[in-house]
Amino acid sequence: MIQAFAFYLFAVLVIASGAFCILARNPVHSVLWLIVAxxxxxxxxxxxxxxxxxxxxVIVYVGAVAVLFLFVVMMLDIDFAxxxxxxxxxxxxxxxxxxxxxxxxxxGLGALKVGGLxxxxxxxxxxxxxxxSNIEAIGALLYSRYLFVFEASxxxxxxxxxxxxxxxxRQRSDTRGQNISRQVARRPDEATRNERPEVGQGIQL
Amino acid sequence: xxxFFQDFYLLGWVHQxxxxxVTMGYAPAWALATIAGILLIAFPLxxxxxxxxxxxxxxxxxxxxxxxxxxxxPFGLLQSFADGLKVFLxxxxxxxAANKALFLIAPIVTFTVxxxxxxxxxxxxxxILADIxxxxxxxxxxxxxxxxxxxxxxxxxxxxxxxxxxMRASAQMISYEVxxxxxxxxxxxxxxxxxxxxxxxxxxxxxxxxNGFVANPLLFPMWVMFLISGMAETGRAPFDLTEAESELxxxxxxxxxxxxxxxxxxxxxxxxxxxxxxxxxxxxGGYLPPLDLPFLYFIxxxxxxxxxxxxxxxxxxxxxxxxWVKATVPRYRYDQLMRLGWKVFLPLSLFFVFLVSGYLMATxxxxxxxxxxxxxxxxxxxMQSSGVCK
Numbered sequence: 001m002i003q004a005f006a007f008y009l010f011a012v013l014v015i016a017s018g019a020f021c022i023l024a025r026n027p028v029h030s031v032l033w034l035i036v037a038x039x040x041x042x043x044x045x046x047x048x049x050x051x052x053x054x055x056x057x058v059i060v061y062v063g064a065v066a067v068l069f070l071f072v073v074m075m076l077d078i079d080f081a082x083x084x085x086x087x088x089x090x091x092x093x094x095x096x097x098x099x100x101x102x103x104x105x106x107x108g109l110g111a112l113k114v115g116g117l118x119x120x121x122x123x124x125x126x127x128x129x130x131x132x133s134n135i136e137a138i139g140a141l142l143y144s145r146y147l148f149v150f151e152a153s154x155x156x157x158x159x160x161x162x163x164x165x166x167x168x169x170r171q172r173s174d175t176r177g178q179n180i181s182r183q184v185a186r187r188p189d190e191a192t193r194n195e196r197p198e199v200g201q202g203i204q205l
Numbered sequence: 206x207x208x209f210f211q212d213f214y215l216l217g218w219v220h221q222x223x224x225x226x227v228t229m230g231y232a233p234a235w236a237l238a239t240i241a242g243i244l245l246i247a248f249p250l251x252x253x254x255x256x257x258x259x260x261x262x263x264x265x266x267x268x269x270x271x272x273x274x275x276x277x278x279p280f281g282l283l284q285s286f287a288d289g290l291k292v293f294l295x296x297x298x299x300x301x302a303a304n305k306a307l308f309l310i311a312p313i314v315t316f317t318v319x320x321x322x323x324x325x326x327x328x329x330x331x332x333i334l335a336d337i338x339x340x341x342x343x344x345x346x347x348x349x350x351x352x353x354x355x356x357x358x359x360x361x362x363x364x365x366x367x368x369x370x371x372m373r374a375s376a377q378m379i380s381y382e383v384x385x386x387x388x389x390x391x392x393x394x395x396x397x398x399x400x401x402x403x404x405x406x407x408x409x410x411x412x413x414x415x416n417g418f419v420a421n422p423l424l425f426p427m428w429v430m431f432l433i434s435g436m437a438e439t440g441r442a443p444f445d446l447t448e449a450e451s452e453l454x455x456x457x458x459x460x461x462x463x464x465x466x467x468x469x470x471x472x473x474x475x476x477x478x479x480x481x482x483x484x485x486x487x488x489x490g491g492y493l494p495p496l497d498l499p500f501l502y503f504i505x506x507x508x509x510x511x512x513x514x515x516x517x518x519x520x521x522x523x524x525x526x527x528x529w530v531k532a533t534v535p536r537y538r539y540d541q542l543m544r545l546g547w548k549v550f551l552p553l554s555l556f557f558v559f560l561v562s563g564y565l566m567a568t569x570x571x572x573x574x575x576x577x578x579x580x581x582x583x584x585x586x587x588m589q590s591s592g593v594c595k
Contacts, residue, residue: 001232002232002235002236028360029307032307032357035353051337051338051339052339052342055339055342055343055345055346056342058346058349058350059342059345059346059349062346062349062350063345063346063349063350063352063382064349064379064382067349067352067353067356067375067378067379068375068379070356070375071356071372071375071376074356074360074368074371074372075372133338134338134339135338135339135399178540180541180544
């Protein structure tokens with residue numbers, strides 16, 4: 001009973017916050033609704049027994065990606081009227097994209113119902129790995145059967161990261177950098193000196 | 206029920222729970238027991254926060270050769286309650302240009318998140334509200350939510366100082382979470398589990414008769430880094446740049462008053478206590494006594510466990526360290542804070558992940574480890590037969 005109640009609660013909240021994410025006029029509100037949606041999706045994953053994925057979803061998407069997203073959206077000065085202007089023009093494109101996504105969803109569910117895929121039980125619950133916790137089951141698969149795919153995706157991400165740094169990094173010669181160790185090593189007698197100037201005379205700095 | 210709910214123990218009240226279960230049926234008994242457990246943790250925690258604010262002010266005063274709060278109640282013990290009553294009676298001011306809903310939600314988010322993570326802290330062997338097998342990941346997930354209270358407050362206040370503070374907070378917390386993640390991986394590698402109770406059990410007589418990973422030369426530097434990262438993560442001095450009064454008035458709290466301000470206050474200290482509890486649980490043996498001697502586990506002559514006592518003693522010890530640092534160390538400059546996080550802690554913790562995993566592989570740690578460490582016998586058998594152990 002509690003499980004059914006929790007499922008309907010999370011499911012309704014995911015759909016509602018997803019809708020609000022699109023409908024909100026303010027982009028910051030959109031991002032916050034998106035975060036609520038992520039959070040409730042994590043709740044759904046806990047319910048189907050995928051607690052590791054649920055935690056990863058919260059850590060990676062809510063904890064890191066959405067924070068950066070919010071950071072950028074907060075700093076952007078967005079003209080809402082201009083943003084709304086293209087709505088009618090882009091409407092057909094949006095509908096087409098939505099149709100593609102819906103048909104993919106229907107195809108996937110159909111394949112699962114027919115039995116072409118062995119992802120889990122057809123009632124939607126995950127396949128239980130006997131005597132193994134989530135983390136062990138995923139780890140055992142990632143580091144044995146899918147080792148090369150896993151390593152390759154890691155390499156791609158590394159290249160992407162280095163690429164982003166190379167693209168945005170610029171050497172500037174006109175700025176003075178901080179040398180922290182020199183600053184920390186500085187002592188009062190190196191930085192100050194005692195002078196006793198004559199009356200009416202200044203000090204040469 | 207999924208594994209999330211399966212291994213349920215209510216603060217060690219297993220027998221009462223089973224009694225309830227029989228008389229009421231599973232679901233109502235479960236709901237009742239969980240609510241009781243939440244209240245049993247939350248109320249003492251709030252009381253503890255009130256007292257710890259008093260202790261913080263006393264320690265700070267003592268280090269500055271002052272007396273600190275000494276008027277309300279004996280030795281000023283009731284000072285926090287008087288302050289609480291004061292803010293409760295004040296008027297809640299909402300700036301006219303603020304985003305009202307977010308402005309009011311933000312302190313609630315901070316406060317709630319500060320309480321959430323306590324669900325997986327083991328107070329004694331089996332005395333844990335939610336004994337989930339991804340306990341440490343849950344703590345990471347919850348602590349990564351903490352930044353939203355600050356960022357939302359900064360944006361919703363529609364004021365310059367809170368906004369600067371929010372930008373500082375989001376950059377600071379993300380930076381230190383990365384190194385905290387690597388530090389926790391070292392602990393998890395050694396313990397072989399994400400379950401916090403399992404991590405505590407894995408520290409039993411870790412080095413000779415000392416209970417705790419901190420006695421391990423490979424993990425001691427990790428503990429030092431975890432302590433410092435914890436200070437940065439909770440925004441405590443010397444990393445309290447989000448509320449640096451010389452630059453940002455009061456940072457994200459500038460526009461807050463009355464109870465919404467008090468919620469930030471309580472949430473901040475609950476977070477500090479949580480960091481102390483994590484230090485104790487992950488590195489100092491949690492509810493285990495410091496030394497693995499039989500007479501330290503129970504009150505002499507009885508079978509009453511001293512687990513609570515040892516954990517609280519360790520939490521208080523770490524809180525003293527937090528206060529001590531606050532009273533003595535000057536505030537970091539922002540670029541130095543970022544440099545410490547990205548250029549010192551991140552490479553160092555990554556290096557220690559290699560070092561720890563290399564050591565564990567070289568010594569076949571998981572092959573001759575105690576079988577009881579594993580969540581089930583199957584995992585132990587798989588480790589033995591997987592070819593890792595020769």
